[in-house]
Amino acid sequence: MTLVHNWHLGRRMEYPYFESRPKRQFAAIFNINRCIACQTCTMACKSAWTYNKGQEHMWWNNVETKPYGGYPQSWDVKTLKLIDNGENTWYTDEKDEKLSPYGVYEGDTIFEAASKKNINQWAVGYIPEDKEWRSPNFGEDVAKSNKPDEYSSLPEHSRWFFYIQRLCNHCTYPGCLAACPRKAIYKRKEDGIVLIDQKRCRGYRKCVEQCPYKKPMYRGLTRVSEKCIACYPRVEGKDPLTKGRPMETRCMAACVGQIRLQGFLDDNPKNPVTWLIRHDKLALPLYPQFGTEPNIYYIPPRWAPRAYLRQMFGPGVDEAIDKFMVPSRERLAVMSLFRMAQSIIFEYKIEEGPKVFETTIHGKKFEMYNDTVIGFGEDGQEIVRTTIEEPIHIRDPKHYNSI
Amino acid sequence: MKKGFSLFKLCSATLLGTVFLSAALFAAEETAPGVKGMSDEEFTPTKEVLNVKYVQMDKPYHMDVESLKGAFKDAGAVKVVLQKQDKAFPNGGGSVAGAEVKAIHDGITIYFQITWSDPTKNARTIAVQEFRDAAALMFPLGAVEITPAEHFSPRMGDREKPTNLWHWKADWEADLLVKGELEDVEVQYPNMHDDFNFNPYSAYYHRELITSVEVLSGGRAANNLLSQPGRGRTVEDLNAEGFGTLTTQDHQDVNGCSHYEDGVWTVIMYRSLITQDPHDVQFVPGGNAFFNMAVWNGGEQDRNGQKNISTQWHPATLEKVAWQ
Numbered sequence: 141m142t143l144v145h146n147w148h149l150g151r152r153m154e155y156p157y158f159e160s161r162p163k164r165q166f167a168a169i170f171n172i173n174r175c176i177a178c179q180t181c182t183m184a185c186k187s188a189w190t191y192n193k194g195q196e197h198m199w200w201n202n203v204e205t206k207p208y209g210g211y212p213q214s215w216d217v218k219t220l221k222l223i224d225n226g227e228n229t230w231y232t233d234e235k236d237e238k239l240s241p242y243g244v245y246e247g248d249t250i251f252e253a254a255s256k257k258n259i260n261q262w263a264v265g266y267i268p269e270d271k272e273w274r275s276p277n278f279g280e281d282v283a284k285s286n287k288p289d290e291y292s293s294l295p296e297h298s299r300w301f302f303y304i305q306r307l308c309n310h311c312t313y314p315g316c317l318a319a320c321p322r323k324a325i326y327k328r329k330e331d332g333i334v335l336i337d338q339k340r341c342r343g344y345r346k347c348v349e350q351c352p353y354k355k356p357m358y359r360g361l362t363r364v365s366e367k368c369i370a371c372y373p374r375v376e377g378k379d380p381l382t383k384g385r386p387m388e389t390r391c392m393a394a395c396v397g398q399i400r401l402q403g404f405l406d407d408n409p410k411n412p413v414t415w416l417i418r419h420d421k422l423a424l425p426l427y428p429q430f431g432t433e434p435n436i437y438y439i440p441p442r443w444a445p446r447a448y449l450r451q452m453f454g455p456g457v458d459e460a461i462d463k464f465m466v467p468s469r470e471r472l473a474v475m476s477l478f479r480m481a482q483s484i485i486f487e488y489k490i491e492e493g494p495k496v497f498e499t500t501i502h503g504k505k506f507e508m509y510n511d512t513v514i515g516f517g518e519d520g521q522e523i524v525r526t527t528i529e530e531p532i533h534i535r536d537p538k539h540y541n542s543i
Numbered sequence: 544m545k546k547g548f549s550l551f552k553l554c555s556a557t558l559l560g561t562v563f564l565s566a567a568l569f570a571a572e573e574t575a576p577g578v579k580g581m582s583d584e585e586f587t588p589t590k591e592v593l594n595v596k597y598v599q600m601d602k603p604y605h606m607d608v609e610s611l612k613g614a615f616k617d618a619g620a621v622k623v624v625l626q627k628q629d630k631a632f633p634n635g636g637g638s639v640a641g642a643e644v645k646a647i648h649d650g651i652t653i654y655f656q657i658t659w660s661d662p663t664k665n666a667r668t669i670a671v672q673e674f675r676d677a678a679a680l681m682f683p684l685g686a687v688e689i690t691p692a693e694h695f696s697p698r699m700g701d702r703e704k705p706t707n708l709w710h711w712k713a714d715w716e717a718d719l720l721v722k723g724e725l726e727d728v729e730v731q732y733p734n735m736h737d738d739f740n741f742n743p744y745s746a747y748y749h750r751e752l753i754t755s756v757e758v759l760s761g762g763r764a765a766n767n768l769l770s771q772p773g774r775g776r777t778v779e780d781l782n783a784e785g786f787g788t789l790t791t792q793d794h795q796d797v798n799g800c801s802h803y804e805d806g807v808w809t810v811i812m813y814r815s816l817i818t819q820d821p822h823d824v825q826f827v828p829g830g831n832a833f834f835n836m837a838v839w840n841g842g843e844q845d846r847n848g849q850k851n852i853s854t855q856w857h858p859a860t861l862e863k864v865a866w867q
């Protein structure tokens with residue numbers, strides 16, 4: 141084991157390989173508050189990559205209902221139990237913008253739990269059986285009632301559920317990659333996408349066992365494992381539609397609820413993804429305590445019990461929800477870029493517009509300006525331009541009745 | 544003592560030129576991560592020598608354990624002690640305590656027979672939680688000396704100490720018996736719903752969909768032998784130069800057969816004494832050889848390094864042929 145820095149945990153942690161970050165990291169932000177669980181993303185992925193024989197159980201992208209749903213069933217509860225040492229807490233008194241923006245995790249990761257338990261494996265894990273993969277949307281729309289007799293009201297509903305959109309996190313410290321005794325799994329230097337080499341894989345299922353998010357899946361037909369490939373031909377700009385520009389994945393581009401924004405985490409503070417994650421801290425990692433530094437980030441649902449959300453997204457939850465409920469001028473502008481383009485946006489610029497609205501939300505003043513947001517592609521060319529207020533089109537009276 | 548190897552240097556090893564290590568993350572220590580050192584005892588071959596008996600025989604029409612029984616009748620057995628693999632991560636195994644090995648040759652082909660107890664037969668690996676029973680023989684490649692002074696790792700070989708491995712798999716045997724020579728997913732899930740009607744005369748036969756199976760089956764498209772139908776054999780011919788370097792040979796030369804009864808596996812692996820493949824071990828009547836072996840118990844989820852191994856090389860001598 142070596143020591144690597146994991147900024148989600150705000151500390152160094154054990155990992156079998158040296159820290160080696162990609163030039164830029166494939167990443168995405170999902171606004172849970174807006175998801176309608178239409179599963180368009182799920183089907184967009186399925187119809188592109190896993191409609192084939194032996195992949196019947198595979199949903200590289202899936203949307204499950206929390207707290208009861210899970211694909212494979214109870215994946216998160218089972219993994220949380222494996223790392224539970226009775227005192228997994230966060231120390232949040234001191235933070236460092238760069239190294240420990242959420243504070244410091246004082247508990248075991250999947251790697252540390254394995255070395256503490258002396259199991260002579262790289263990480264703790266388990267293999268979900270057939271039946272656990274079988275009902276991908278089990279628990280859909282089932283609410284948890286903390287106080288069944290009460291009506292729900294903000295800030296925390298007593299009867300609640302929410303949707304969580306899941307795919308491979310293309311982790312900075314992948315559990316799957318660490319687990320593979322053959323080094324058949326690799327993380328690309330150019331974009332941080334994690335792939336299974338289909339020739340080197342020998343179907344050992346160590347990745348299935350030790351990915352805490354359960355995203356590598358075994359294919360009985362070929363006797364080897366497969367996983368989300370981040371639509372890498374699109375990300376590389378190979379799809380003719382975007383004429384060589386890096387393009388968002390199928391699940392992102394298809395999102396009906398417009399909850400998704402995909403891009404790369406890099407050092408540019410004007411990159412919308414980097415800004416929302418690293419600077420604004422509006423979007424948070426899923427189960428950072430697993431220790432893999434996952435790269436899909438979530439804007440937490442504002443109505444769900446905070447303790448549950450803190451367990452799921454770490455101690456940054458309260459601040460993120462406050463920020464989401466009363467968005468700043470810049471935040472509102474950047475959030476307007478969600479689903480405005482299929483080409484990946486590398487940088488944004490805001491042109492200021494007039495104030496159009498003012499109110500008070502939970503005692504806090506909110507002002508809305510009709511700013512214009514411009515998104516630029518990798519080549520610096522403008523790819524999208526939008527305003528905070530959506531334009532209104534009034535239909536000509538003579539077409540009132542036509543479709 | 545060379546305990547490990549830099550994983551990157553493997554790429555330059557000429558023998559395993561095909562080994563492709565593209566991990567962007569790289570090995571942390573000079574010793575491969577998760578690998579513990581070995582004792583001097585492990586570098587000393589066992590005292591007991593396996594006599595590879597010369598048997599004059601007609602090659603049976605059906606190569607199965609039953610037909611070869613007579614040929615093995617007078618061959619002496621060597622008992623091999625097996626234990627848990629406890630050096631390289633992931634550790635595992637330990638459910639099979641030992642095996643018995645016999646070997647014969649007829650001047651053309653060499654046959655190794657391995658017998659061990661395993662209360663469960665696991666001959667399919669289609670469901671995610673199912674693992675196969677398997678057995679492997681390993682031979683040093685080329686003429687070698689093995690002493691504590693002249694290290695040759697009995698665990699997958701070492702850098703510049705390559706090995707040739709023969710890996711018999713219970714599910715490959717099952718694959719051989721079905722049409723198309725690959726047990727398909729319906730065998731495991733007989734009532735499954737699938738979008739693939741493979742009957743070309745059916746009203747629902749969708750040509751493009753069906754032909755896309757090959758293209759969209761990563762393992763098949765990448766030419767992974769494990770994924771291919773019609774392998775025509777039950778034993779895989781491989782090379783290794785240390786932990787994590789196992790590589791399927793381009794040219795497959797080994798075959799085998801097996802029999803499972805009353806909780807006992809009998810597996811026979813055979814190959815020509817001499818082959819044209821420079822990556823293969825060669826056997827000379829009247830000459831010496833070394834072998835080592837491992838057994839996987841699918842019922843215990845054994846696979847990869849999670850296996851029952853012998854930690855020492857075993858010497859073998861080949862009897863001369865009658866006309867020598």
Ligand code: SF4
Nearest residue numbers: 308309311315316351
């Ligand atoms: S989510 Fe799982 S499969 Fe994806 S990179 Fe992380 S550990 Fe690997």
Ligand code: SF4
Nearest residue numbers: 175178179181395397
């Ligand atoms: S397409 Fe978008 S809104 Fe629909 S389920 Fe997927 S993430 Fe949610």
